Amino acid sequence: MLNTRLSVGLFVAAGALVLAACDSSAAPDAASLDPTKCADPNFASAHKDFCVDNASVPETPATEAATLSNGLKVRIVSAKSETVDSNAYDSGPTENVVVTIATEITNTGNATLVFPTAKSNVRTELSYGANHAKATNSAVQKSGPTDLPEQLVAGGSVTMMSTFTMRAGGADNVVFRFNPDSTTTDDITFTNVQTLYK
Known part of the structure; x- marks a missing residue:
């Protein structure tokens, strides 16, 4: 035992x-x-x-619109890419490809939407190429940028221009990330923006 x-x-x-x-x-x-x-x-x-x-950010093809939780519908209405003299832009000497994106923002809600007063809360970001290099977001032509208004009434729309510079050779896999107020909503990630180039 x-x-x-x-x-x-x-x-x-x-x-x-x-x-x-x-x-x-x-x-x-x-x-x-x-x-x-x-x-x-x-x-x-x-x-x-x-x-x-590892939270995934939902992606939207550049040809489609996306609606944020606050009722804003966002779509890219046009995108163009051109090679220019970099001296005309606030960017480095090697970044001579300028990408301009026109984004239409529509208030589909029932109330007036007030945009943040701090412009740092507005995200406009462009990445490109296989390694998602960040384009320079300070590439404002000397005439000046178009900003968001202070507010957007229900049913109203506004178009915002975003201009970036990047190096040549990064025309594939262009991604545009946009957020009108990063303190209250998630980013919208538009993919394959290069398919819209005129």
Whole structure:
């Protein structure tokens, strides 16, 4: 017959092994996790830090419109790319491709929408090429930019011009990210903007 003290000792040791296996510190590292699984609420709650860092931004083809949670409908009405003398723009000497994007913003809600007074809350960002290089957003032609108005009445529309400079050779995979107020809404990410170039 097995000694009682020995059997209790074996049981305690086996329990310790099970607890060690279940210890959260033994969780897989982020490199072994699949970010696409963050859409599953159970996976997302079990891996909160990982899923926050890998939250996907919905993408919209440049030929389509997107509607924000505050009722603003946004669409790109035109985009053009041209090679120019970089001295005419506030950019570096190697950035001589200018991309101009006209974005129409329509208030589809029932109330007047007030835009933020801090222009830093408005995001207009262009990236391009295989490595998503950031275009320079300060490429304002010396005539000056078109800004958002202070407010937009229900049913009203406004067109905003965004101008960027980038290096030649990055005409593929152009992505335009826009947000009229980053403190209240998510970004809109328009893909394949180069298909709209005139």
